[in-house]
Amino acid sequence: MARSTGTPTISDVAKAARVSRQTVSNVINRPDLVRPETRRRVEGAIERLRYRPHASARRLRTRRSSTIGIRLDPVSANGISGSVLDGFLHALTERAAERGIRILLYAANGIDAELAEFRRLIDESEVDGFVVTSTTYGDRRISWLVEQRIPFVSFGRPWGVADMTDRRYRWVDVDGAAGVRMATEHVQSLGAREVAFVGWPSPSGIGEERRQGWIESCGLAPERMAELSVGVADEATEAARAVAELLDSSRPPDAFVCASDSLALGARMALVERGLELPVVGFDDTPVAAAMGLSSVSQPLSDVAEAVLELLMGPDGGVVIDDPDRLAGPTHRLLQPELVVRGEGASAREEGKETCDEDA
Amino acid sequence: MARSTGTPTISDVAKAARVSRQTVSNVINRPDLVRPETRRRVEGAIERLRYRPHASARRLRTRRSSTIGIRLDPVSANGISGSVLDGFLHALTERAAERGIRILLYAANGIDAELAEFRRLIDESEVDGFVVTSTTYGDRRISWLVEQRIPFVSFGRPWGVADMTDRRYRWVDVDGAAGVRMATEHVQSLGAREVAFVGWPSPSGIGEERRQGWIESCGLAPERMAELSVGVADEATEAARAVAELLDSSRPPDAFVCASDSLALGARMALVERGLELPVVGFDDTPVAAAMGLSSVSQPLSDVAEAVLELLMGPDGGVVIDDPDRLAGPTHRLLQPELVVRGEGASAREEGKETCDEDA
Structure with missing residues (x-):
């Protein structure tokens, strides 16, 4: 290729700087010497000649790629909620760049394919470690990575392990229970007394945690809780059906706190159909929530990305730490979400408009 | 590290297969010999021993990384429309994996930083080529890559170049004019006669092209076109204001075709405020359009990803082709979008519900 003609070598640099090749190599790899x-x-000679130590040669020497692997699915898992992982990827790429680290995307169809990809990427020194997302109960990827002593951090707890503070598990997550508690207390502050929770069917680590936040804050008797807690697939139409049933029951709730914006959108649709205006809060603060004027719990994705990199490389480092015991402090972080209030909140009281939507 | 202990070497393979190391190397790199x-x-021996030729060693030998670079911005450029590029990234990662190619993400703050990143990633053989997105008029990245003879394909035309069929420019794009033409003809089929176009301010390559589709199909006199074509920033509130002005004029339009879903959402908001139900069509078929029941023009992102890889590596290849002249056929592809009809289309006539939304 034309561009490789005349590429300066380490010998050119040595000659220009009147030193040995070993000295040039030391300046690059062990400047303290x-x-x-x-x-x-x-x-100065490196600068002048625009000499670049070849990354692959450096990788062979150091067995370091300065690259972190993360899986990307063929399409966003869910049109609405999928944007959270996309948002995280944007934040991770930016934060990693600040440490001189790049992000390598790989595809994998199923767990076994992903384990094979872990193996290959590590064996070939393509990456120094992984960021694992969408963790599930008893996630085989996590137990395998721990067993193989391959460095990784999960965005999402290692659901189902006996001790989440075990240092072999490095994880970052957002406190979903706290988020739903904030949402429940918010609709209570607007006057709601019988707050329903619209979540997913069990078992879902994230779903159960979010439901827990409602259990802790709704102030309802256990039998009433059983009536006002529903679990449906993460689709607006499913949620609309379940919420319609609650609304048409003899004792309808007076507010809805939801485990996702898809579910919140469904709740809103069911309310609109009945001409009702009751508070609804979603989760993840997606563009849909913003567009619909729905309040929603927001995950601090930039902070999540930074925490992931800290647990992988230390507070300021640019090198993946293989042994979690070499990290100072805990090997996990539970971050606090924020509630973004729209529409039915305080400001809506002033700005709210009465309009009729024939299409909704 | 524990995991590198006992990793089989090329010598182990040679011994097990009773051949020389050179023969093993030939099997890996020049099997035809x-x-x-x-x-x-x-x-068989490679398989049995689970020998993996070290990727970095292979890169040094071949100067090939089997990796393609693409920039990812700190946050999705636009909450609503940004999801198109995210969707493309998902499709690209999957399609590239089918060819044994991985995607490397990098961050860059501004054009000069991106040019420096191009240089570094190529010099260090981190990537074999680039996919450039969000192309602009006279895009400096594109002229620089052409000048440096660095392989790349842009998703988006090289706006402003004299000859878009010039083989040095490899590009894939979706025919925005055709999409808006379909949208305009769709609302006309619903009975609209005075279709307005809500686009962005000039100059925007994509925006002008989409407007062109409306110009070709709206069937209005030039003076009337000037009245019914507006250009605003890509935000729902901006579009709502502009559409409100048109609706409150002495001769309001009877349908709105928009250059994005954000703009379409704004148009819908202005209509809802006035209790009007006129057809609105967006562009990009984002989750917001789906959630709001808005018709929208959809880009075939999986086909775009496949076409990008074909122009980079040939129909089935897994190696980036440096010289575009070595590709058979044209070095660009203009793909056709689809119109996704919702709400005000035929099915809405049957399913449409009259409901009142107090919050919208």
Whole structure:
């Protein structure tokens, strides 16, 4: 290729700086071994000649790729909620760049294919570690990575392990229970007394945790809780059907707190159909929530990305730490979400408009 | 590290297969040089020992990384429309995996930082080529990549170049004019006669092209076109304001075709405020359009991803082709979008519900 003609070599740099090739190599790999004055001369020559130590050669030497692997699914898992993982990927790419780290995407169809991909990417020194997302109960990927001593951090707890503080598990997550508690207390502050929870069917680690936040804050008797807690697939139409049933019951709830924006959208649709205006809160603060004027619990994705990198490489490092015991402090972080209030909140009281939507 | 202990080497494979190291190397790199019978024996040993040629060593030998670079911005550029590029990234990762190619993400703050990143990623053989997105008029990245003879394909035309069929430019795009033409003809089939176009301010390559589709199909006199074509920033509130002005004018339009779903959402908001039910069509078929029941023009992202890879590596290849002249056929593809009809279309006539939304 034309562009590789005349690429400067380490010998060119050595000649220009009047030092040995070994000294150039030391300046690049072990600068502490080189006298400052010599180092400056070599660095000047590197700069002048635009010499780039070949990344692959460096990888062979150091077995470091300065790259982190993360799986990307063929399509966003869910049109509405999928944007959270996309948002995380954007934040991760930016934060990693600040540490000189790049993100490698791989595809994998199923768990076994993903384990094979882990193996290959590590064996071939393509990546130094992984970020695992969408963790499930008893996630085989996590137990396998721990067993193989392959560095990783999960965005999402290692659901189902006996001890989540076990240092072999490095994880970052957002406190879903706290988020739903905030949502429940918010609709209570608007006057709601009988707050329903619209979540997913069990078992779902994330879903159960979010439901827990409602259980802790709804202030209802256990029998009433059983009536006002529903679990449906993460689709607006499913949620609309379940919410319609609650609304048409003899004792309808007076607010809806939901495990996702898809579910919240469904709740809103059921309310609109009946001409009712009751508070609805979603989760994940997706563009749909913003567009629909729905309040929603927001995950701090940039902070999640930063915490993931800290648990992988230390507070400021650019090198993946293989042994979690070499990290200072806990090997996990539970971050707090925020409630974004729209529409039915305080400001809506002033700005709210009465309009009729024939299409909704 | 524990995991590298006992990793089989090329010598282990040679010994197990009773051949020289050179023969093993030939089987891996130049299999055509090796007799089939010997090749099978070596491949058996590679399989049995789980030998993996070290990727970095292979990169040094071949100067190939089997990796393609693409920039990812800190956050999705636009909450609603940004999901198109995210959707493309998902499709690209999957399609690339089918060819044994991985996607490397990098961040860059501004054009100069991106050019530096191109340089570094190529010089260090981190990637074999690039996919460039969000192309602009006179895009400096594109002229630079062409000048440096660095392989790339853009998703988006090289707006502003004299000859878009010039083989040095490899690009894939979706025919935005055709999409807006379909949208305009759709609302006309519903009875609309005075279709307005809500686009962005000039100059925007994509925006002008989409407007062109409306110009070709709206059937209005030039003075009337000037009245019914508006250009605003890509935000629902901006579009709502502009559409409200048109609706409150002495001769309001009877349908709205929009350059994005954000704009379509704004148009819908302005209509709902006035209790009007006129057809609105968006562009990009984002989750917001689906959630709001808005018709929208959809880009075939999986086909775009496949076409990008074909222009980079040939119809089935897994190796980036440096010289576009070595590709058979044209070096660009203009793909056709689809119109996704919702709500005000035929099915809405049957399913449409009259409901009142106090919150919208």
